[in-house]
Amino acid sequence: xxxxxxxxxxxxxxxxxxxxxxxxxxxxxxxxxxxxxxxxxxxxxxxxxxxxxxxxxxxxxxxxxxxxxxxxxxxxxxxxxxxxxxxxxxxxxxxxxxxxxxxxxxxxxxxxxxxxxxxxxxxxxxxxxxxxxxxxxxxxxxxxxxxxxxxxxxxxxxxxxxxxxxxxxxxxxxxxxxxxxxxxxxxxxxxxxxxxxxxxxxxxxxxxxxxxxxxxxxxxxxxxxxxxxxxxxxxxxxxxxxxxxxxxxxxxxxxxxxxxxxxxxxxxxxxxxxxxxxxxxxxxxxxxxxxxxxxxxxxxxxxxxxxxxxxxxxxxxxxx
Amino acid sequence: xxxxxxxxxxxxxxxxxxxxxxxxxxxxxxxxxxxxxxxxxxxxxxxxxxxxxxxxxxxxxxxxxxxxxxxxxxxxxxxxxxxxxxxxxxxxxxxxxxxxxxxxxxxxxxxxxxxxxxxxxxxxxxxxxxxxxxxxxxxxxxxxxxxxxxxxxxxxxxxxxxxxxxxxxxxxxxxxxxxxxxxxxxxxxxxxxxxxxxxxxxxxxxxxxxxxxxxxxxxxxxxxxxxxxxxxxxxxxxxxxxxxxxxxxxxxxxxxxxxxxxxxxxxxxxxxxxxxxxxxxxxxxxxxxxxxxxxxxxxxxxxxxxxxxxxxxxxxxxxxxxxxxxxxx
Numbered sequence: 139x140x141x142x143x144x145x146x147x148x149x150x151x152x153x154x155x156x157x158x159x160x161x162x163x164x165x166x167x168x169x170x171x172x173x174x175x176x177x178x179x180x181x182x183x184x185x186x187x188x189x190x191x192x193x194x195x196x197x198x199x200x201x202x203x204x205x206x207x208x209x210x211x212x213x214x215x216x217x218x219x220x221x222x223x224x225x226x227x228x229x230x231x232x233x234x235x236x237x238x239x240x241x242x243x244x245x246x247x248x249x250x251x252x253x254x255x256x257x258x259x260x261x262x263x264x265x266x267x268x269x270x271x272x273x274x275x276x277x278x279x280x281x282x283x284x285x286x287x288x289x290x291x292x293x294x295x296x297x298x299x300x301x302x303x304x305x306x307x308x309x310x311x312x313x314x315x316x317x318x319x320x321x322x323x324x325x326x327x328x329x330x331x332x333x334x335x336x337x338x339x340x341x342x343x344x345x346x347x348x349x350x351x352x353x354x355x356x357x358x359x360x361x362x363x364x365x366x367x368x369x370x371x372x373x374x375x376x377x378x379x380x381x382x383x384x385x386x387x388x389x390x391x392x393x394x395x396x397x398x399x400x401x402x403x404x405x406x407x408x409x410x411x412x413x414x415x416x417x418x419x420x421x422x423x424x425x426x427x428x429x430x431x432x433x434x435x436x437x438x439x440x441x442x443x444x445x446x447x448x449x450x451x452x453x454x455x456x457x458x
Numbered sequence: 459x460x461x462x463x464x465x466x467x468x469x470x471x472x473x474x475x476x477x478x479x480x481x482x483x484x485x486x487x488x489x490x491x492x493x494x495x496x497x498x499x500x501x502x503x504x505x506x507x508x509x510x511x512x513x514x515x516x517x518x519x520x521x522x523x524x525x526x527x528x529x530x531x532x533x534x535x536x537x538x539x540x541x542x543x544x545x546x547x548x549x550x551x552x553x554x555x556x557x558x559x560x561x562x563x564x565x566x567x568x569x570x571x572x573x574x575x576x577x578x579x580x581x582x583x584x585x586x587x588x589x590x591x592x593x594x595x596x597x598x599x600x601x602x603x604x605x606x607x608x609x610x611x612x613x614x615x616x617x618x619x620x621x622x623x624x625x626x627x628x629x630x631x632x633x634x635x636x637x638x639x640x641x642x643x644x645x646x647x648x649x650x651x652x653x654x655x656x657x658x659x660x661x662x663x664x665x666x667x668x669x670x671x672x673x674x675x676x677x678x679x680x681x682x683x684x685x686x687x688x689x690x691x692x693x694x695x696x697x698x699x700x701x702x703x704x705x706x707x708x709x710x711x712x713x714x715x716x717x718x719x720x721x722x723x724x725x726x727x728x729x730x731x732x733x734x735x736x737x738x739x740x741x742x743x744x745x746x747x748x749x750x751x752x753x754x755x756x757x758x759x760x761x762x763x764x765x766x767x768x769x770x771x772x773x774x775x776x777x778x779x780x781x782x783x784x785x786x787x
Contacts, residue, residue: 158760
């Protein structure tokens with residue numbers, strides 16, 4: 139028996155008539171582990187909302203066909219920044235605050251702090267939280283998990299089983315201590331930060347890949363019946379860290395037009411794209427790979443300023 | 459020709475720069491660096507620094523009889539030039555906050571490059587001042603903010619003659635600000651909060667201008683300029699002496715108060731009306747006595763919004779610290 143409920147876990151009054159409400163979907167099976175997926179912390183990132191939909195569809199199908207297969211409890215929090223999502227704004231509207239920089243929040247603070255606090259309170263005690271991001275409107279990312287060095291030991295083994303293409307272990311950064319992931323990990327709730335796709339768009343193939351990975355991890359954790367048959371998880375991640383990732387930033391301003399596919403092996407000196415001027419036929423900059431490696435971030439939004447990030451490559455062969 | 463901090467190409471328009479003023483003897487290291495407009499909508503500081511630069515150029519050129527400029531002064535009226543022109547707090551192209559990009563990186567993202575250039579130009583100055591103006595919703599009484607200050611900084615804060623000096627611990631997590639980056643370089647720095655973003659408050663601007671002239675005079679950078687002003691009352695407030703007054707209900711907030719007024723506990727701060735029905739929903743009264751250090755100017759109110767900050771003699775509990783940090787400028 140799977141009990142499916144929609145719950146409102148925060149309701150705040152807005153100045154004129156309306157309320158800001160935040161909802162979750164709860165799928166309660168047996169007394170096994172409790173897990174959650176959160177997304178929509180940034181109002182311009184939609185990939186995670188679609189993953190939540192796909193997971194909800196799988197769980198609803200399970201409720202109809204294999205109601206005994208859900209051994210634990212699953213919670214989906216697709217839209218943590220509902221006002222931002224409704225108004226196409228990355229930050230929390232009115233406040234201009236990045237919700238992922240105000241955790242752990244405060245129950246008596248301003249709206250973004252209350253959102254953060256209520257979210258943490260709701261996730262308390264979960265055995266695994268997956269926080270899905272979709273880069274931003276500028277960059278496209280292959281499905282990956284990012285892990286702070288501080289939580290490496292606990293999280294990398296989980297991340298490796300997520301059916302993703304890359305696990306990126308980065309050094310602990312002070313400004314990231316106010317993220318939802320840091321707050322959860324700090325409180326002993328394991329949280330994986332997944333990044334994939336691009337802002338304001340949905341990439342269905344990535345969503346399916348991630349859904350498969352999430353179901354596999356849940357099955358291993360005992361949230362799902364170990365005997366439940368799942369589609370094969372075929373992706374093995376590469377492991378990147380701050381030592382084997384190079385950043386390519388634009389040397390000049392203009393329009394960046396890529397001439398390679400994303401998620402591709404590149405050789406040193408390969409042409410990745412061109413920066414051109416919309417006013418002249420002239421080529422302003424040829425962007426070439428300084429290393430042999432794998433292109434895992436590629437600029438999607440063509441206009442660039444000097445310094446704009448164009449690509450990130452994990453090198454597989456040490457640079458000369 | 460003004461010197462430029464950074465010269466950049468733009469995708470579809472002419473190249474742009476961040477210009478600044480370098481006044482006084484150029485063969486010496488700067489005695490003072492003044493920065494405003496990290497946020498493009500904080501206009502008071504930008505206007506006052508531009509006016510002050512003009513004034514200092516006049517002094518340097520001998521156009522102010524009796525006044526002398528002895529030290530070198532760097533003045534950057536606006537860092538976020540594009541933001542100022544399009545009236546945006548953030549760097550408009552990618553929505554990043556320039557004051558969350560320090561210490562910056564000369565080969566990184568655009569705003570990291572800007573931050574790096576600002577730090578390069580100012581870190582070597584003996585004294586530095588970063589001028590802010592809250593945000594578009596809130597008006598701050600002109601004040602000095604000190605973050606884990608030295609005694610010298612405390613003394614200098616008094617020289618400015620602004621009505622309030624507020625000490626706070628340096629936030630461990632809001633660590634990518636210019637004030638933080640300056641701290642890492644040693645030397646002495648002050649952060650000023652003056653008025654409200656999005657418009658110019660003439661009275662605050664005049665006060666800020668006088669304060670900066672007094673600082674220049676006290677530091678011995680200029681001579682013969684001291685304005686004949688009566689000594690202002692300067693009040694010091696410690697880390698637990700800023701009371702944030704929040705509203706528990708949403709609606710319209712209206713107040714007849716002005717920043718800088720002294721309040722008694724129980725005094726009326728403002729009224730809240732229901733947004734649609736128009737009925738009064740309640741009064742907001744001062745829970746503590748003190749100086750009105752900041753007041754909400756945005757009438758639309760959500761649950762939990764800040765309506766005032768009262769600077770109080772009575773230290774109180776730490777509950778509000780997290781809140782204050784999230785508002786960090």
